[in-house]
Amino acid sequence: MKNTFQRLTGRLTFRLFVSHVAVAVSTGICLTILMFGLIWYATQNPPIELYQVVGLNYGMMWLTGMPDGQPSHPDIDVMPGWTLIVSPDDKIVWGRGDTTCRAGTAAADCSELLQRTGEMGLFERDGALLAAVEIPLVTGQKIIMKRGQIIAEPHLIYGDFVLTGYTQLLWFEIISRGVMAVPIALLLAWLFVRPQVKRLSVITQASRRFAQGDLGARAHDHREDEVGRLGQQFDDMADALTQNIHTLQDLAQRNTELALQAEQSAIKAERARISRDLHDAIAQRLFSLSVSTTALPGIITQNAERGVQQAKLIAEMAEQTLLDLRALLVEMRPSNIPQHGLAESLKLLFRQWQSLNHIRIEPALMLTGRHIPAAVEDAVYQITQEALSNVARHAQASMVELSLVEGKHQLVLSISDNGRGFDPDSQPQSAKFGLMSMRERAQMFGGRIGIESHQGGTTIEVFLPLVESQ
Numbered sequence: 001m002k003n004t005f006q007r008l009t010g011r012l013t014f015r016l017f018v019s020h021v022a023v024a025v026s027t028g029i030c031l032t033i034l035m036f037g038l039i040w041y042a043t044q045n046p047p048i049e050l051y052q053v054v055g056l057n058y059g060m061m062w063l064t065g066m067p068d069g070q071p072s073h074p075d076i077d078v079m080p081g082w083t084l085i086v087s088p089d090d091k092i093v094w095g096r097g098d099t100t101c102r103a104g105t106a107a108a109d110c111s112e113l114l115q116r117t118g119e120m121g122l123f124e125r126d127g128a129l130l131a132a133v134e135i136p137l138v139t140g141q142k143i144i145m146k147r148g149q150i151i152a153e154p155h156l157i158y159g160d161f162v163l164t165g166y167t168q169l170l171w172f173e174i175i176s177r178g179v180m181a182v183p184i185a186l187l188l189a190w191l192f193v194r195p196q197v198k199r200l201s202v203i204t205q206a207s208r209r210f211a212q213g214d215l216g217a218r219a220h221d222h223r224e225d226e227v228g229r230l231g232q233q234f235d236d237m238a239d240a241l242t243q244n245i246h247t248l249q250d251l252a253q254r255n256t257e258l259a260l261q262a263e264q265s266a267i268k269a270e271r272a273r274i275s276r277d278l279h280d281a282i283a284q285r286l287f288s289l290s291v292s293t294t295a296l297p298g299i300i301t302q303n304a305e306r307g308v309q310q311a312k313l314i315a316e317m318a319e320q321t322l323l324d325l326r327a328l329l330v331e332m333r334p335s336n337i338p339q340h341g342l343a344e345s346l347k348l349l350f351r352q353w354q355s356l357n358h359i360r361i362e363p364a365l366m367l368t369g370r371h372i373p374a375a376v377e378d379a380v381y382q383i384t385q386e387a388l389s390n391v392a393r394h395a396q397a398s399m400v401e402l403s404l405v406e407g408k409h410q411l412v413l414s415i416s417d418n419g420r421g422f423d424p425d426s427q428p429q430s431a432k433f434g435l436m437s438m439r440e441r442a443q444m445f446g447g448r449i450g451i452e453s454h455q456g457g458t459t460i461e462v463f464l465p466l467v468e469s470q
Contacts, residue, residue: 016193024185028177036170048122051131055145058083062094068103070096081147082112088140199227203234215242289317342377343367357392364403376445376464383438387415387460390434395419413462421453
Protein backbone atom coordinates (compact mmCIF):
# COMPACT_ATOMS: atom_id res chain seq x y z
CA MET A 1 0.00 0.00 0.00
CA LYS A 2 2.85 2.35 0.90
CA ASN A 3 4.67 1.63 -2.38
CA THR A 4 1.48 2.25 -4.35
CA PHE A 5 1.02 5.61 -2.65
CA GLN A 6 4.64 6.54 -3.32
CA ARG A 7 4.30 5.64 -7.00
CA LEU A 8 1.08 7.68 -7.23
CA THR A 9 2.54 10.76 -5.54
CA GLY A 10 5.70 10.49 -7.62
CA ARG A 11 3.86 10.76 -10.93
CA LEU A 12 3.90 14.10 -12.73
CA THR A 13 0.15 13.90 -13.48
CA PHE A 14 -0.72 13.60 -9.80
CA ARG A 15 1.53 16.51 -8.88
CA LEU A 16 0.08 18.76 -11.57
CA PHE A 17 -3.50 17.93 -10.49
CA VAL A 18 -2.66 18.62 -6.85
CA SER A 19 -0.97 21.89 -7.79
CA HIS A 20 -4.07 23.02 -9.74
CA VAL A 21 -6.35 22.15 -6.81
CA ALA A 22 -4.00 23.88 -4.35
CA VAL A 23 -3.89 27.03 -6.50
CA ALA A 24 -7.67 27.13 -6.90
CA VAL A 25 -8.39 26.54 -3.19
CA SER A 26 -5.73 28.98 -1.98
CA THR A 27 -6.98 31.62 -4.44
CA GLY A 28 -10.54 31.24 -3.17
CA ILE A 29 -9.41 31.43 0.44
CA CYS A 30 -7.31 34.53 -0.19
CA LEU A 31 -10.16 36.28 -2.02
CA THR A 32 -12.57 35.43 0.81
CA ILE A 33 -10.22 36.78 3.45
CA LEU A 34 -9.64 39.91 1.36
CA MET A 35 -13.38 40.46 0.91
CA PHE A 36 -14.09 40.06 4.63
CA GLY A 37 -11.18 42.35 5.42
CA LEU A 38 -12.62 45.05 3.17
CA ILE A 39 -16.08 44.62 4.73
CA TRP A 40 -14.64 44.87 8.22
CA TYR A 41 -12.63 47.95 7.27
CA ALA A 42 -15.75 49.56 5.78
CA THR A 43 -17.74 48.90 8.97
CA GLN A 44 -14.98 50.39 11.10
CA ASN A 45 -14.67 53.49 8.87
CA PRO A 46 -18.19 54.23 7.53
CA PRO A 47 -18.53 57.40 5.34
CA ILE A 48 -20.96 60.16 6.04
CA GLU A 49 -23.14 58.95 3.18
CA LEU A 50 -23.77 55.69 5.04
CA TYR A 51 -24.99 57.64 8.08
CA GLN A 52 -27.34 59.60 5.86
CA VAL A 53 -28.80 56.37 4.46
CA VAL A 54 -29.28 55.06 8.01
CA GLY A 55 -31.05 58.30 8.92
CA LEU A 56 -33.44 57.91 5.99
CA ASN A 57 -34.15 54.33 7.09
CA TYR A 58 -35.21 55.65 10.48
CA GLY A 59 -37.49 58.10 8.66
CA MET A 60 -39.11 55.15 6.87
CA MET A 61 -39.61 53.44 10.24
CA TRP A 62 -41.48 56.54 11.49
CA LEU A 63 -43.61 56.73 8.37
CA THR A 64 -44.50 53.06 8.61
CA GLY A 65 -45.79 53.55 12.14
CA MET A 66 -43.00 52.21 14.34
CA PRO A 67 -43.77 53.26 17.92
CA ASP A 68 -41.98 56.23 19.43
CA GLY A 69 -39.52 55.93 22.29
CA GLN A 70 -38.09 52.49 21.51
CA PRO A 71 -34.61 51.80 22.97
CA SER A 72 -31.73 50.55 20.80
CA HIS A 73 -32.09 46.96 19.57
CA PRO A 74 -29.05 45.06 18.10
CA ASP A 75 -31.08 43.69 15.16
CA ILE A 76 -32.40 47.14 14.14
CA ASP A 77 -29.99 49.72 15.52
CA VAL A 78 -26.65 48.71 13.98
CA MET A 79 -25.06 51.92 15.25
CA PRO A 80 -25.14 53.22 18.84
CA GLY A 81 -26.67 56.69 19.47
CA TRP A 82 -30.04 58.29 18.88
CA THR A 83 -32.36 59.49 16.11
CA LEU A 84 -35.01 62.22 16.41
CA ILE A 85 -37.59 63.62 13.97
CA VAL A 86 -38.46 67.28 14.57
CA SER A 87 -41.55 69.04 13.16
CA PRO A 88 -41.43 72.49 11.52
CA ASP A 89 -42.59 74.08 14.81
CA ASP A 90 -39.55 72.55 16.62
CA LYS A 91 -41.35 69.77 18.43
CA ILE A 92 -40.19 66.18 18.67
CA VAL A 93 -42.59 63.87 16.77
CA TRP A 94 -40.61 60.63 17.01
CA GLY A 95 -37.48 59.37 18.72
CA ARG A 96 -35.44 56.18 19.01
CA GLY A 97 -32.24 55.07 20.65
CA ASP A 98 -30.28 56.33 23.64
CA THR A 99 -32.27 59.48 24.26
CA THR A 100 -34.83 60.75 26.82
CA CYS A 101 -36.56 62.99 24.28
CA ARG A 102 -39.98 61.66 23.28
CA ALA A 103 -42.80 62.72 21.00
CA GLY A 104 -44.39 66.02 22.07
CA THR A 105 -41.26 67.37 23.74
CA ALA A 106 -40.12 70.78 22.56
CA ALA A 107 -36.80 70.81 20.81
CA ALA A 108 -35.62 73.51 23.18
CA ASP A 109 -36.19 71.13 26.12
CA CYS A 110 -34.29 68.16 24.54
CA SER A 111 -30.85 67.83 26.10
CA GLU A 112 -29.44 65.81 23.17
CA LEU A 113 -30.29 68.59 20.74
CA LEU A 114 -28.84 71.22 23.08
CA GLN A 115 -25.55 69.26 23.44
CA ARG A 116 -24.74 68.95 19.76
CA THR A 117 -23.82 72.68 19.57
CA GLY A 118 -23.58 72.81 15.83
CA GLU A 119 -21.58 69.62 15.36
CA MET A 120 -22.28 68.20 11.88
CA GLY A 121 -20.54 65.50 9.88
CA LEU A 122 -17.87 63.05 11.11
CA PHE A 123 -15.84 63.76 14.22
CA GLU A 124 -14.02 61.92 17.00
CA ARG A 125 -14.76 62.04 20.70
CA ASP A 126 -12.95 60.07 23.35
CA GLY A 127 -11.21 58.02 20.60
CA ALA A 128 -14.53 56.94 19.00
CA LEU A 129 -15.84 57.93 15.57
CA LEU A 130 -19.18 59.78 15.68
CA ALA A 131 -21.42 61.32 13.01
CA ALA A 132 -24.10 64.01 13.32
CA VAL A 133 -26.47 64.46 10.37
CA GLU A 134 -29.53 66.57 9.70
CA ILE A 135 -31.81 65.52 6.83
CA PRO A 136 -34.87 67.62 5.81
CA LEU A 137 -37.96 65.73 4.64
CA VAL A 138 -40.36 66.85 1.92
CA THR A 139 -43.16 66.88 4.48
CA GLY A 140 -41.38 69.67 6.38
CA GLN A 141 -39.96 67.58 9.20
CA LYS A 142 -36.25 66.97 9.57
CA ILE A 143 -34.28 64.02 10.81
CA ILE A 144 -31.59 64.78 13.36
CA MET A 145 -29.32 61.84 14.17
CA LYS A 146 -26.14 61.27 16.14
CA ARG A 147 -24.68 57.80 15.80
CA GLY A 148 -21.34 55.99 16.34
CA GLN A 149 -19.57 53.17 14.46
CA ILE A 150 -21.36 50.02 13.34
CA ILE A 151 -21.53 47.47 16.18
CA ALA A 152 -23.68 44.82 14.54
CA GLU A 153 -21.99 41.71 13.04
CA PRO A 154 -23.08 40.14 9.76
CA HIS A 155 -25.26 37.05 9.87
CA LEU A 156 -26.60 34.43 7.47
CA ILE A 157 -30.00 32.79 7.95
CA TYR A 158 -31.20 29.96 5.73
CA GLY A 159 -34.09 28.13 7.35
CA ASP A 160 -32.78 26.60 10.55
CA PHE A 161 -29.21 27.26 9.46
CA VAL A 162 -27.96 30.41 11.18
CA LEU A 163 -24.46 31.86 11.14
CA THR A 164 -23.57 34.99 13.06
CA GLY A 165 -20.35 36.97 13.25
CA TYR A 166 -17.28 37.43 11.08
CA THR A 167 -15.53 34.26 12.29
CA GLN A 168 -18.36 31.83 11.49
CA LEU A 169 -19.12 33.47 8.15
CA LEU A 170 -15.42 33.53 7.23
CA TRP A 171 -14.98 29.81 7.91
CA PHE A 172 -18.18 29.03 6.05
CA GLU A 173 -17.02 31.02 3.03
CA ILE A 174 -13.56 29.41 3.07
CA ILE A 175 -14.91 25.85 3.27
CA SER A 176 -17.65 26.40 0.69
CA ARG A 177 -15.32 28.09 -1.80
CA GLY A 178 -12.70 25.36 -1.31
CA VAL A 179 -15.25 22.60 -1.91
CA MET A 180 -16.50 24.34 -5.03
CA ALA A 181 -12.94 24.98 -6.29
CA VAL A 182 -11.81 21.32 -6.13
CA PRO A 183 -14.02 19.86 -8.92
CA ILE A 184 -13.52 22.94 -11.10
CA ALA A 185 -9.75 22.70 -10.67
CA LEU A 186 -9.76 18.97 -11.42
CA LEU A 187 -11.79 19.52 -14.58
CA LEU A 188 -9.51 22.28 -15.80
CA ALA A 189 -6.43 20.21 -14.96
CA TRP A 190 -7.81 17.24 -16.88
CA LEU A 191 -8.52 19.47 -19.89
CA PHE A 192 -5.20 21.32 -19.97
CA VAL A 193 -2.66 19.15 -18.15
CA ARG A 194 -3.50 15.73 -19.60
CA PRO A 195 -2.42 16.58 -23.19
CA GLN A 196 0.91 17.95 -21.95
CA VAL A 197 1.51 14.86 -19.82
CA LYS A 198 0.84 12.68 -22.87
CA ARG A 199 3.45 14.62 -24.86
CA LEU A 200 5.99 14.19 -22.05
CA SER A 201 5.18 10.46 -21.94
CA VAL A 202 5.98 10.20 -25.66
CA ILE A 203 9.41 11.80 -25.05
CA THR A 204 10.01 9.47 -22.07
CA GLN A 205 9.12 6.36 -24.06
CA ALA A 206 11.34 7.48 -26.95
CA SER A 207 14.30 8.02 -24.61
CA ARG A 208 13.74 4.61 -23.01
CA ARG A 209 13.65 2.88 -26.39
CA PHE A 210 16.77 4.76 -27.48
CA ALA A 211 18.59 3.68 -24.29
CA GLN A 212 17.60 0.06 -24.98
CA GLY A 213 19.28 0.19 -28.39
CA ASP A 214 16.54 1.41 -30.74
CA LEU A 215 18.54 4.12 -32.49
CA GLY A 216 15.55 5.12 -34.60
CA ALA A 217 13.38 6.15 -31.63
CA ARG A 218 12.34 9.82 -31.86
CA ALA A 219 9.77 12.08 -30.14
CA HIS A 220 8.64 13.92 -33.34
CA ASP A 221 7.13 16.83 -31.37
CA HIS A 222 7.47 20.02 -33.43
CA ARG A 223 5.24 22.40 -31.46
CA GLU A 224 6.72 25.76 -30.52
CA ASP A 225 6.43 25.50 -26.74
CA GLU A 226 8.58 24.20 -23.87
CA VAL A 227 7.55 20.56 -24.32
CA GLY A 228 7.99 20.79 -28.08
CA ARG A 229 11.47 22.29 -27.70
CA LEU A 230 12.34 19.51 -25.24
CA GLY A 231 11.25 16.91 -27.80
CA GLN A 232 13.22 18.63 -30.56
CA GLN A 233 16.33 18.74 -28.36
CA PHE A 234 15.96 15.03 -27.66
CA ASP A 235 15.64 14.29 -31.38
CA ASP A 236 18.75 16.39 -32.13
CA MET A 237 20.68 14.64 -29.36
CA ALA A 238 19.56 11.22 -30.61
CA ASP A 239 20.65 12.11 -34.17
CA ALA A 240 24.08 13.22 -32.92
CA LEU A 241 24.52 10.13 -30.75
CA THR A 242 23.45 7.85 -33.59
CA GLN A 243 26.01 9.46 -35.88
CA ASN A 244 28.70 9.13 -33.20
CA ILE A 245 27.81 5.48 -32.63
CA HIS A 246 28.12 4.74 -36.34
CA THR A 247 31.44 6.59 -36.40
CA LEU A 248 32.70 4.61 -33.42
CA GLN A 249 31.60 1.38 -35.05
CA ASP A 250 33.53 2.32 -38.18
CA LEU A 251 36.55 3.22 -36.04
CA ALA A 252 36.30 -0.07 -34.15
CA GLN A 253 36.20 -1.98 -37.43
CA ARG A 254 39.16 0.02 -38.69
CA ASN A 255 41.07 -0.58 -35.45
CA THR A 256 40.39 -4.30 -35.75
CA GLU A 257 41.78 -4.29 -39.24
CA LEU A 258 44.81 -2.28 -38.10
CA ALA A 259 45.37 -4.67 -35.21
CA LEU A 260 45.32 -7.62 -37.60
CA GLN A 261 47.75 -5.80 -39.87
CA ALA A 262 50.00 -5.02 -36.92
CA GLU A 263 49.87 -8.64 -35.82
CA GLN A 264 50.82 -9.81 -39.29
CA SER A 265 53.62 -7.24 -39.41
CA ALA A 266 54.87 -8.40 -36.01
CA ILE A 267 54.85 -12.01 -37.18
CA LYS A 268 56.81 -11.08 -40.29
CA ALA A 269 59.27 -9.01 -38.27
CA GLU A 270 59.73 -11.87 -35.78
CA ARG A 271 60.38 -14.27 -38.60
CA ALA A 272 62.90 -11.86 -40.13
CA ARG A 273 64.66 -11.49 -36.78
CA ILE A 274 64.86 -15.24 -36.24
CA SER A 275 66.12 -15.63 -39.80
CA ARG A 276 68.84 -13.04 -39.16
CA ASP A 277 69.79 -14.70 -35.88
CA LEU A 278 70.06 -18.07 -37.57
CA HIS A 279 72.14 -16.57 -40.35
CA ASP A 280 74.32 -14.29 -38.23
CA ALA A 281 75.17 -16.70 -35.44
CA ILE A 282 74.22 -20.33 -35.93
CA ALA A 283 74.61 -20.62 -39.71
CA GLN A 284 78.04 -18.97 -39.66
CA ARG A 285 79.26 -21.20 -36.85
CA LEU A 286 77.93 -24.29 -38.62
CA PHE A 287 79.78 -23.19 -41.74
CA SER A 288 82.97 -22.69 -39.69
CA LEU A 289 82.46 -26.11 -38.08
CA SER A 290 82.07 -27.69 -41.52
CA VAL A 291 85.27 -26.07 -42.82
CA SER A 292 87.25 -26.84 -39.67
CA THR A 293 86.08 -30.46 -39.57
CA THR A 294 86.99 -30.96 -43.24
CA ALA A 295 90.50 -29.65 -42.63
CA LEU A 296 91.01 -31.57 -39.37
CA PRO A 297 92.32 -34.89 -40.86
CA GLY A 298 95.03 -33.07 -42.85
CA ILE A 299 96.13 -31.11 -39.79
CA ILE A 300 96.36 -34.26 -37.69
CA THR A 301 98.47 -35.93 -40.39
CA GLN A 302 100.92 -33.03 -40.53
CA ASN A 303 100.97 -32.15 -36.80
CA ALA A 304 99.20 -34.28 -34.24
CA GLU A 305 99.49 -31.71 -31.45
CA ARG A 306 98.03 -28.96 -33.59
CA GLY A 307 95.26 -31.34 -34.64
CA VAL A 308 94.32 -31.92 -31.01
CA GLN A 309 94.10 -28.13 -30.43
CA GLN A 310 91.99 -27.76 -33.55
CA ALA A 311 89.68 -30.52 -32.35
CA LYS A 312 89.23 -28.75 -29.00
CA LEU A 313 88.35 -25.49 -30.84
CA ILE A 314 85.80 -27.39 -32.95
CA ALA A 315 84.27 -28.88 -29.78
CA GLU A 316 84.01 -25.45 -28.12
CA MET A 317 82.48 -23.98 -31.28
CA ALA A 318 79.94 -26.80 -31.43
CA GLU A 319 79.02 -26.28 -27.75
CA GLN A 320 78.52 -22.51 -28.28
CA THR A 321 76.41 -23.18 -31.36
CA LEU A 322 74.27 -25.57 -29.29
CA LEU A 323 73.83 -22.91 -26.60
CA ASP A 324 72.80 -20.30 -29.20
CA LEU A 325 70.34 -22.74 -30.72
CA ARG A 326 68.84 -23.52 -27.30
CA ALA A 327 68.46 -19.78 -26.54
CA LEU A 328 66.71 -19.24 -29.85
CA LEU A 329 64.38 -22.17 -29.13
CA VAL A 330 63.51 -20.64 -25.75
CA GLU A 331 62.53 -17.38 -27.46
CA MET A 332 60.42 -19.24 -30.02
CA ARG A 333 58.66 -21.36 -27.38
CA PRO A 334 54.93 -20.45 -27.05
CA SER A 335 54.04 -18.42 -23.95
CA ASN A 336 52.67 -20.43 -21.01
CA ILE A 337 51.09 -17.41 -19.32
CA PRO A 338 47.46 -18.67 -19.54
CA GLN A 339 48.43 -21.86 -17.65
CA HIS A 340 50.77 -20.45 -14.98
CA GLY A 341 50.14 -16.70 -14.88
CA LEU A 342 52.47 -13.82 -15.63
CA ALA A 343 54.60 -14.05 -12.47
CA GLU A 344 55.30 -17.80 -12.70
CA SER A 345 55.97 -17.57 -16.45
CA LEU A 346 58.53 -14.80 -15.90
CA LYS A 347 60.24 -16.76 -13.13
CA LEU A 348 60.52 -19.77 -15.43
CA LEU A 349 61.96 -17.53 -18.16
CA PHE A 350 64.52 -16.11 -15.69
CA ARG A 351 65.70 -19.60 -14.65
CA GLN A 352 66.08 -20.80 -18.23
CA TRP A 353 67.84 -17.60 -19.35
CA GLN A 354 70.20 -17.64 -16.36
CA SER A 355 71.18 -21.29 -16.94
CA LEU A 356 71.84 -20.70 -20.64
CA ASN A 357 73.77 -17.43 -20.38
CA HIS A 358 75.41 -17.82 -16.95
CA ILE A 359 74.37 -14.25 -16.00
CA ARG A 360 72.90 -13.68 -12.54
CA ILE A 361 69.42 -12.11 -12.50
CA GLU A 362 67.70 -10.56 -9.46
CA PRO A 363 63.95 -10.19 -10.08
CA ALA A 364 61.43 -8.24 -7.97
CA LEU A 365 57.81 -8.85 -9.01
CA MET A 366 55.18 -6.76 -7.20
CA LEU A 367 51.83 -7.80 -8.68
CA THR A 368 48.56 -7.23 -6.78
CA GLY A 369 46.76 -10.20 -8.29
CA ARG A 370 44.23 -7.97 -9.98
CA HIS A 371 43.15 -8.97 -13.46
CA ILE A 372 45.60 -7.76 -16.11
CA PRO A 373 44.44 -8.03 -19.75
CA ALA A 374 45.98 -11.03 -21.51
CA ALA A 375 47.37 -8.89 -24.32
CA VAL A 376 49.26 -6.72 -21.81
CA GLU A 377 50.67 -9.81 -20.09
CA ASP A 378 51.93 -11.13 -23.44
CA ALA A 379 53.50 -7.74 -24.23
CA VAL A 380 55.31 -7.65 -20.85
CA TYR A 381 56.59 -11.20 -21.35
CA GLN A 382 57.83 -10.55 -24.90
CA ILE A 383 59.45 -7.20 -24.01
CA THR A 384 61.25 -8.85 -21.08
CA GLN A 385 62.37 -11.71 -23.32
CA GLU A 386 63.70 -9.31 -25.96
CA ALA A 387 65.50 -7.14 -23.40
CA LEU A 388 67.23 -10.15 -21.79
CA SER A 389 68.18 -11.42 -25.23
CA ASN A 390 69.87 -8.08 -26.02
CA VAL A 391 71.70 -8.19 -22.67
CA ALA A 392 73.02 -11.69 -23.37
CA ARG A 393 74.22 -10.82 -26.89
CA HIS A 394 75.60 -7.31 -26.58
CA ALA A 395 75.94 -6.04 -22.99
CA GLN A 396 78.73 -8.30 -21.68
CA ALA A 397 77.04 -8.00 -18.25
CA SER A 398 77.42 -10.21 -15.18
CA MET A 399 74.19 -9.24 -13.43
CA VAL A 400 70.69 -8.04 -14.33
CA GLU A 401 68.22 -6.40 -11.93
CA LEU A 402 64.57 -6.62 -13.02
CA SER A 403 61.44 -5.21 -11.33
CA LEU A 404 57.78 -5.34 -12.36
CA VAL A 405 55.38 -3.13 -10.35
CA GLU A 406 51.62 -3.12 -10.86
CA GLY A 407 50.01 0.21 -9.97
CA LYS A 408 46.40 1.30 -10.02
CA HIS A 409 46.57 2.63 -13.57
CA GLN A 410 49.78 1.25 -15.10
CA LEU A 411 52.46 -1.45 -15.11
CA VAL A 412 56.10 -0.36 -14.74
CA LEU A 413 58.83 -2.75 -15.97
CA SER A 414 62.47 -1.84 -15.23
CA ILE A 415 65.50 -3.86 -16.50
CA SER A 416 69.05 -2.79 -15.52
CA ASP A 417 72.37 -4.46 -16.30
CA ASN A 418 75.98 -3.72 -15.32
CA GLY A 419 77.29 -4.11 -18.84
CA ARG A 420 79.33 -1.84 -21.06
CA GLY A 421 76.41 0.34 -22.19
CA PHE A 422 75.91 1.34 -25.79
CA ASP A 423 75.54 4.16 -28.25
CA PRO A 424 72.29 3.80 -30.26
CA ASP A 425 74.01 5.00 -33.44
CA SER A 426 76.82 2.45 -33.22
CA GLN A 427 74.68 -0.54 -32.21
CA PRO A 428 74.51 -3.65 -34.46
CA GLN A 429 71.45 -3.96 -36.65
CA SER A 430 70.10 -6.86 -34.58
CA ALA A 431 70.27 -4.80 -31.37
CA LYS A 432 68.54 -1.85 -33.05
CA PHE A 433 65.85 -4.19 -34.27
CA GLY A 434 65.33 -5.53 -30.73
CA LEU A 435 64.88 -2.03 -29.27
CA MET A 436 62.50 -1.09 -32.08
CA SER A 437 60.49 -4.27 -31.47
CA MET A 438 60.14 -3.48 -27.74
CA ARG A 439 59.10 0.10 -28.46
CA GLU A 440 56.45 -0.99 -30.98
CA ARG A 441 55.00 -3.54 -28.57
CA ALA A 442 54.65 -0.87 -25.86
CA GLN A 443 53.11 1.67 -28.25
CA MET A 444 50.47 -0.86 -29.34
CA PHE A 445 48.94 -0.48 -25.84
CA GLY A 446 49.50 3.26 -25.45
CA GLY A 447 52.71 2.76 -23.47
CA ARG A 448 56.21 4.16 -23.77
CA ILE A 449 59.83 3.10 -23.24
CA GLY A 450 62.67 5.06 -21.67
CA ILE A 451 66.32 4.00 -22.23
CA GLU A 452 69.32 5.27 -20.26
CA SER A 453 72.76 3.86 -21.12
CA HIS A 454 76.29 4.76 -20.08
CA GLN A 455 79.63 3.11 -19.49
CA GLY A 456 78.82 0.70 -16.70
CA GLY A 457 75.24 -0.28 -17.44
CA THR A 458 71.93 0.22 -19.21
CA THR A 459 68.43 0.76 -17.77
CA ILE A 460 65.26 0.20 -19.76
CA GLU A 461 61.91 1.34 -18.28
CA VAL A 462 58.59 0.36 -19.82
CA PHE A 463 55.29 2.03 -18.85
CA LEU A 464 52.07 0.25 -19.90
CA PRO A 465 48.66 1.75 -18.97
CA LEU A 466 45.95 -0.47 -17.48
CA VAL A 467 42.51 0.41 -18.86
CA GLU A 468 39.29 -1.57 -19.21
CA SER A 469 39.23 -1.19 -22.99
CA GLN A 470 42.33 -3.40 -23.26
